[in-house]
Structures are given as C-alpha cells and as structure tokens.
Amino acid sequence: MVAGGMDSGVLRDETSWRWRDALPSLMDFVRIPALSPAFDSRWDETGHLDAAIEHARAWIASRDIPGASIVVERLPGLSPVLVVDVPATSGSTALGTTLLYGHLDKQPGLDGWSEGLGPWEPVMREGRLFGRGSVDDGYAGFAAITAIEAVQAAGGEHPRCVLLLETSEESGSPDLPAYLDHLAGILGTVSLVVCLDSGAGDYERMWLTTSLRGLASVTLSVSTLRSGVHSGMAGGPVASSFRIARALLDRIEDPATGKILLPELHANIPADRIAETEAAAATLPGAWQAMLPLQEGMALDSEDEVELHLLNTWRPSLEVIGADGLPLPADAGNVLRPSTTLRLSFRLPPTVDADTAVDTITRTLTADPPRGAHVTVSDTEAANGWNAPTAAPWLADALDEVSDTVFGSPWRALGVGGSIPFMGLLHEAHPGAQFVITGALGPDSNAHVPDESLNVAFAGRITEGIAHILHRAATSM
Known part of the structure; x- marks a missing residue:
C-alpha cells in the first residue's frame, strides 16, 4: 500500500x-x-x-x-x-x-x-x-x-x-x-x-x-580567390582558405584541449547539478569508455569521471558537422581552392542565451579577417x-x-x-x-x-x- x-x-x-x-x-x-x-x-x-x-x-x-x-x-x-x-x-x-x-x-x-x-x-x-x-x-x-x-x-x-x-x-x-x-x-x-x-x-x-544543453549553429565561409588556381602557380603567395578557416576557429576553440574560448558561451554550474553529477558518476564508473565506440588507444578529454559528465552536459563544445568546397580525395587535384565552407555546431550550457551565443560567434569569426579574406557567417540557428x-x-x-x-x-x-x-x-x-x-x-x-x-x-x-x-x-x- x-x-x-x-x-x-x-x-x-x-x-x-x-x-x-x-x-x-x-x-x-x-x-x-x-x-x-x-x-x-x-x-x-x-x-x-x-x-x-x-x-x-x-x-x-x-x-x-x-x-x-x-x-x-x-x-x-x-x-x-x-x-x-x-x-x-x-x-x-x-x-x-x-x-x-x-x-x-x-x-x-x-x-x-x-x-x-x-x-x-x-x-x-x-x-x-x-x-x-x-x-x-x-x-x-x-x-x-x-x-x-x-x-x-x-x-x-x-x-x-x-x-x-x-x-x-x-x-x-x-x-x-x-x-x-x-x-x-x-x-x-x-x-x-x-x-x-x-x-x-x-x-x-x-x-x-x-x-x-542549448544549440547554436552557423555556416562559416572563407573565400580568397574568385576561382581556383593551379597550386603550382598560386600555392604559397596566396593563403589557403582552409588555413584561414582554421585560424578563425582557433579564436573560438583551443585546438589542443577543445575548450571554448568565448566567455559568453560558458555558464556557472549550479551546486545541485554538480551534486547530481557526482552521484551519477559514482553510480556509473567507466560509463563513457564503455558507451562510446572509441578507436583503440583513443583517450577521452578528461580522466575525471565527473568532469566527463560535465563536459557533455554543462560545458560548451564545438563540432564541424559539414563542409563544402572540398572535393572527395579521389577527385582532388593540385588546386588552390577558392573557398572553404564549414558548418559549425555548438552545444551550449543549459542557461546560456543561444541568441547571444550566435551573435558572439558571428562577431568573433568575422572581425578583422586574416589577409583580407572574404569571411561570412550565414544560416544561423539558435535554441536555448x-x-x-x-x-x-x-x-x-x-x-x-x-x-x-x-x-x-x-x-x-x-x-x-x-x-x-x-x-x-x-x-x-x-x-x-x-x-x-x-x-x-x-x-x-x-x-x-x-x-x-x-x-x-x-x-x-x-x-x-x-x-x-x-x-x-x-x-x-
């Protein structure tokens, strides 16, 4: 009863x-x-x-x-x-x-x-x-x-x-x-x-x-040439659009750790959520290693069980989920490509305002473009x-x-x-x-x-x- x-x-x-x-x-x-x-x-x-x-x-x-x-x-x-x-x-x-x-x-x-x-x-x-x-x-x-x-x-x-x-x-x-x-x-x-x-x-x-977590998605396009040029002619004098895109991403994400560098995309984690996470981590030791289809020898971004959960639930993260301007390897020629386009997907902490995050990401990527490259951010999406x-x-x-x-x-x-x-x-x-x-x-x-x-x-x-x-x-x- x-x-x-x-x-x-x-x-x-x-x-x-x-x-x-x-x-x-x-x-x-x-x-x-x-x-x-x-x-x-x-x-x-x-x-x-x-x-x-x-x-x-x-x-x-x-x-x-x-x-x-x-x-x-x-x-x-x-x-x-x-x-x-x-x-x-x-x-x-x-x-x-x-x-x-x-x-x-x-x-x-x-x-x-x-x-x-x-x-x-x-x-x-x-x-x-x-x-x-x-x-x-x-x-x-x-x-x-x-x-x-x-x-x-x-x-x-x-x-x-x-x-x-x-x-x-x-x-x-x-x-x-x-x-x-x-x-x-x-x-x-x-x-x-x-x-x-x-x-x-x-x-x-x-x-x-x-x-x-919330979501912020943008499409980043970097263009350096009006058309492609044989890399034997232009490779070196003209910056690769991919290299510039990579440099722009480094403004946002630490390439060594994956930490997002923009303060606006971070949030303070409430004490009760940390306590819940600690209890869950104690209940599920080794969960991430067991759950994910990791390649042999691949290490996770932390050795701390609690931090692994927080990385997935309360820390911001970035993944490049799509690309354009890159031919398949079998079709690739020795060409300095005119542009590179990347679709960026950010996972946001639960309490971060997604619209603010998109605005911050856009400003960071488009400010003072390296070498005067044409940089645009489009197709933005925000969800709290x-x-x-x-x-x-x-x-x-x-x-x-x-x-x-x-x-x-x-x-x-x-x-x-x-x-x-x-x-x-x-x-x-x-x-x-x-x-x-x-x-x-x-x-x-x-x-x-x-x-x-x-x-x-x-x-x-x-x-x-x-x-x-x-x-x-x-x-x-």
Missing part, C-alpha cells in the same frame, strides 16, 4: 499485464515509416505521419478510458499532433494539468542493421523490441496511457492528464510552438510535465534528466537549453517511493548533452510546473542508428513508476 490508499501490488500487476497487452500494437507502430518532416519533405503526401497518428488514436480509443477526449489537431501546413484529455479521478486534489509528452515521428531507417533486423520490421529478441521508433519514441504514448489505466484499476487517483504526441520532434519540433499557442486554452495551467523521451544511465533505476526547477517535496517523495517500490535502487539525475526544445518552451509558458523528464533510452538503445531497440521490461517498470508519480501528484500537490 502506498500513500493515499493505492495498492502497490495491484498497481504492479495491472501495469504488467496492460503493458504486455500494448506490445503488439507498438510492434505494428514500428512498421510505419513515419519519417520526421526534415527527412520527408512530402510527408503530407506520403501519409506516413498521418498513419502513425491514426494508429495511436485507434489504439487509445480502443482502451475506452472513461471521459477521455481524443482529438487529432491539424494546423495548416504543420505536422499533426494527437491530444488525449483524461479527466481527473474523483478523489484527486491536484490543481492544474499534468501534461504527458511523446512523439510519433522517426529518424531515417539507415542501412547496417544486424542480421535478421531492420528498421520497419519489429523483432522481439532477448527481451528487446528492435525496430525504428520502438524506443524513440513510439513506446511513450502506450506507456502513458497504460500508467493512467493502471492507477485507476489499482484504486488510485490521478490529476487531469493531457497526453500530447507530436510528429516533428526529430526535426527539432518546429511545429510545436504553434500548437502550444493553439492549445493554451485546453491545457490551462500545467503543474506537472512528464516527458518520456529521455535516457537512462542503466536499467537498474529511474533516471531523471534535469538539464538540456533548459535547467529543471528544484523538485518539490511531494515529487522528491514520489521519486523515493518509485525507487523503493518499483526498482529497489535509488533514482539518479543527470543532464543530457542534447536538446529537447519542447522543455524550454513549456518552462517559459508554465514557470511553476514540476518536471519529470525520464525514459527508456538506455545506453545500448541505439536511437537514430541501426539496431534501435526497446528494453521491454525496463519500459514496463518506467511505466509503473510514472503511475506512482501520477497518484502522488493527485494526492499531494
């Missing part, structure tokens, strides 16, 4: 069989090649996103949840979203809405899957469901609905719950702000956000994401990160309950090096909300790459944990 009269044993049984019952429909979802709009510009014609929405809608409708409203929202020119509104149970004392989030769009299938596996054919093997969208993020809607049903069946309470499943997340959620504005009256005041699109450091406990509010006492108690009752291991929290734009948008719109950002994306889930898979048992325990949190939210908030 847990606080508020819900039977935890019944909750476990109800979650278990309902989760197993949902798996065939999740497997059918894997078969839908619902590529995100960034990877399918004709998505409105191919119909795969609509098929994914309809698949989720039909399954949820078949559950016959009392009082539930199920609506597919379609704004002109935007990818659709599915909104499921479930009224609070009669004994709930919670004020405001609990918003549960997931997404139905997918990354491309890609080649290179292991023998017997493929992106669009679900395969159950050794407790894992393989297929694109299984863990990122098809399971989320099934888990959210299962948690709500299990709470009701176990005699518990839950607040008013709104499940929002979007279809543009893998493209950076460009369509979501318009829907949040459109749905503002329906959502009302959001007091709790549950996101099932994040990761887990291991499969022994519930992991919370408490911060997300997110830092979670401190957990309210009721939520901290609920997480401890989940640790004791569901997992038998203490929960842990850690920042994530990537971005979920939805979190920042929601935090701005509902600054008083509590956040539970969690998920089943374990260290070997292979999201975005071949052999994506969902640890089915772990996802079931995450579902059970969310059910406990919903009950606590209804009886403690």
Whole structure:
C-alpha cells in the first residue's frame, strides 16, 4: 500500500499485464515509416505521419478510458499532433494539468542493421523490441496511457492528464510552438510535465534528466580567390582558405584541449547539478569508455569521471558537422581552392542565451579577417537549453517511493548533452510546473542508428513508476 490508499501490488500487476497487452500494437507502430518532416519533405503526401497518428488514436480509443477526449489537431501546413484529455479521478486534489509528452515521428531507417533486423520490421529478441521508433519514441504514448489505466484499476487517483504526441520532434519540433499557442486554452495551467523521451544511465533505476544543453549553429565561409588556381602557380603567395578557416576557429576553440574560448558561451554550474553529477558518476564508473565506440588507444578529454559528465552536459563544445568546397580525395587535384565552407555546431550550457551565443560567434569569426579574406557567417540557428526547477517535496517523495517500490535502487539525475526544445518552451509558458523528464533510452538503445531497440521490461517498470508519480501528484500537490 502506498500513500493515499493505492495498492502497490495491484498497481504492479495491472501495469504488467496492460503493458504486455500494448506490445503488439507498438510492434505494428514500428512498421510505419513515419519519417520526421526534415527527412520527408512530402510527408503530407506520403501519409506516413498521418498513419502513425491514426494508429495511436485507434489504439487509445480502443482502451475506452472513461471521459477521455481524443482529438487529432491539424494546423495548416504543420505536422499533426494527437491530444488525449483524461479527466481527473474523483478523489484527486491536484490543481492544474499534468501534461504527458511523446512523439510519433522517426529518424531515417539507415542501412547496417544486424542480421535478421531492420528498421520497419519489429523483432522481439532477448527481451528487446528492435525496430525504428520502438524506443524513440513510439513506446511513450502506450506507456502513458497504460500508467493512467493502471492507477485507476489499482484504486488510485490521478490529476487531469493531457497526453500530447507530436510528429516533428526529430526535426527539432518546429511545429510545436504553434500548437502550444493553439492549445493554451485546453491545457490551462500545467503543474506537472512528464516527458518520456529521455535516457537512462542503466536499467537498474529511474533516471531523471534535469538539464538540456542549448544549440547554436552557423555556416562559416572563407573565400580568397574568385576561382581556383593551379597550386603550382598560386600555392604559397596566396593563403589557403582552409588555413584561414582554421585560424578563425582557433579564436573560438583551443585546438589542443577543445575548450571554448568565448566567455559568453560558458555558464556557472549550479551546486545541485554538480551534486547530481557526482552521484551519477559514482553510480556509473567507466560509463563513457564503455558507451562510446572509441578507436583503440583513443583517450577521452578528461580522466575525471565527473568532469566527463560535465563536459557533455554543462560545458560548451564545438563540432564541424559539414563542409563544402572540398572535393572527395579521389577527385582532388593540385588546386588552390577558392573557398572553404564549414558548418559549425555548438552545444551550449543549459542557461546560456543561444541568441547571444550566435551573435558572439558571428562577431568573433568575422572581425578583422586574416589577409583580407572574404569571411561570412550565414544560416544561423539558435535554441536555448533548459535547467529543471528544484523538485518539490511531494515529487522528491514520489521519486523515493518509485525507487523503493518499483526498482529497489535509488533514482539518479543527470543532464543530457542534447536538446529537447519542447522543455524550454513549456518552462517559459508554465514557470511553476514540476518536471519529470525520464525514459527508456538506455545506453545500448541505439536511437537514430541501426539496431534501435526497446528494453521491454525496463519500459514496463518506467511505466509503473510514472503511475506512482501520477497518484502522488493527485494526492499531494
């Protein structure tokens, strides 16, 4: 028995069989090649996103949840979203809405899957469901609905719950702000956000994401000649455009350590985030060496476990993610190329303003160009990160309950090096909300790459944990 009269044993049984019952429909979802709009510009014609929405809608409708409203929202020119509104149970004392989030769009299938596996054919093997969208993020809607049903069946309470499943997340959620504005009256005041699109450091406990890095991207172009010239004629007197680009990058990044040299791209790390990171590092010794496909003999940028986590979550970093003006090696001739273009992607600390970062990067790269080269910065992109509010006492108690009752291991929290734009948008719109950002994306889930898979048992325990949190939210908030 847990606080508020819900039977935890019944909750476990109800979650278990309902989760197993949902798996065939999740497997059918894997078969839908619902590529995100960034990877399918004709998505409105191919119909795969609509098929994914309809698949989720039909399954949820078949559950016959009392009082539930199920609506597919379609704004002109935007990818659709599915909104499921479930009224609070009669004994709930919670004020405001609990918003549960997931997404139905997918990354491309890609080649290179292991023998017997493929992106669009679900395969159950050794407790894992393989297929694109299984863990990122098809399971989320099934888990959210299962948690709500299990709470009701176990005699518990839950607040008013709104499940929002979007279809543009893998493209950076460009369509979501318009829907949040459109749905503002329906959502009302959001007091709790549950996101099932994040990761887990291991499969022994519930992991919370408490911060997300921001993003700044720019295209740097350096031109020294109006056209290419034989390197035997011009090599030496004329500076290489690549050398100038390299010198410009050295203004921003220490080439020996990778440290970003611009103060505007750094942030003070809150003490509670450092404490969380220390606890996570102690829980996962050697995680980075085990998780990353390092070449033999390749050393990481720090030998300190805590610093490795902070480098990925609270320190800025730079990667050159694309280039133009460089022929393939097999096609390369002895030419002094006229220009070099690089696409630069910066990960930013959660609390750094991304627009300020882009402005600083642009000024630094374009000021006083070496040798008078033509230097431009274009195609800028900025997305702020997110830092979670401190957990309210009721939520901290609920997480401890989940640790004791569901997992038998203490929960842990850690920042994530990537971005979920939805979190920042929601935090701005509902600054008083509590956040539970969690998920089943374990260290070997292979999201975005071949052999994506969902640890089915772990996802079931995450579902059970969310059910406990919903009950606590209804009886403690």
